[in-house]
Amino acid sequence: MTSRTDTVTELVTRARRAQEAIAGYTQEQVDDLCAAVAWAVARPDRAEALAKLAVDEGGFGNYADKVTKINRRVLGVLSDIRDVRTVGVIEEDHERGLTKIAKPVGVVAALIPTTGPDATPPVKTLFALKGCNAIIVAPHPRTAETTATVVKYMREACEQVGAPADLVQVVAEPSLEATQELMRQADLVVATGGAGMVRAAYSSGTPAPGAGGGNAVHGAEERPARR
Numbered sequence: 001m002t003s004r005t006d007t008v009t010e011l012v013t014r015a016r017r018a019q020e021a022i023a024g025y026t027q028e029q030v031d032d033l034c035a036a037v038a039w040a041v042a043r044p045d046r047a048e049a050l051a052k053l054a055v056d057e058g059g060f061g062n063y064a065d066k067v068t069k070i071n072r073r074v075l076g077v078l079s080d081i082r083d084v085r086t087v088g089v090i091e092e093d094h095e096r097g098l099t100k101i102a103k104p105v106g107v108v109a110a111l112i113p114t115t116g117p118d119a120t121p122p123v124k125t126l127f128a129l130k131g132c133n134a135i136i137v138a139p140h141p142r143t144a145e146t147t148a149t150v151v152k153y154m155r156e157a158c159e160q161v162g163a164p165a166d167l168v169q170v171v172a173e174p175s176l177e178a179t180q181e182l183m184r185q186a187d188l189v190v191a192t193g194g195a196g197m198v199r200a201a202y203s204s205g206t207p208a209p210g211a212g213g214g215n216a217v218h219g220a221e222e223r224p225a226r227r
Helices: 002-020 029-044 044-058 063-083 120-130 139-159 176-185 195-202
Strands: 089-093 097-100 107-111 133-137 166-171 188-192
Touching: 002 107, 002 133, 002 166, 002 176, 029 063, 029 107, 029 120, 029 139, 029 176, 044 063, 044 139, 063 120, 107 176, 120 133, 120 166, 120 188, 133 176, 133 188, 188 195
Parallel strands: 107 133, 107 188, 133 166
Antiparallel strands: 089 097
């Protein structure tokens, strides 16, 4: 247990160091980083290799549909977030004298289901990097090789644009204990999977939006006034 805790602590320490290294990035640098990561996964040879590995390792789906899923989800998210401002001043209300300034969360823990070891990690990574955060991926043990491979591609992409590779990391030996420790040490948990996984994320003591079964998560900034 102690060795697993130490391993996770090392991952989180490296992630925090990497996140601090991009704290001064401009919006253009952030967007270039996201584009590099997305294309590193979605390029045809990589998407096909990941699709085959995911089907062979996990036993779900078929190669052709997996390739389509990787391309549409990864490039679709890249397109959706392309024009969203996430650095510095992102909104000004001159009437009320209010200025909204973006601030990174820090280190994101991403829980990955066995049904989505190929497309889910890059999608979560794009959202994390767009906000200047680092991310640590906790794969499902059954499909750990697929997830580790996609993380490898994304780490290479980070380095190619001059960003730290440790912005994107993976738990090399996934286990329940390691995932629980990661959730405890991270600043935000993003969980995708079955009810048990999502419940564990909610119970970790760390802010955690979670989803499963095709249900979307809605975050509301407003709340009803108390009477």
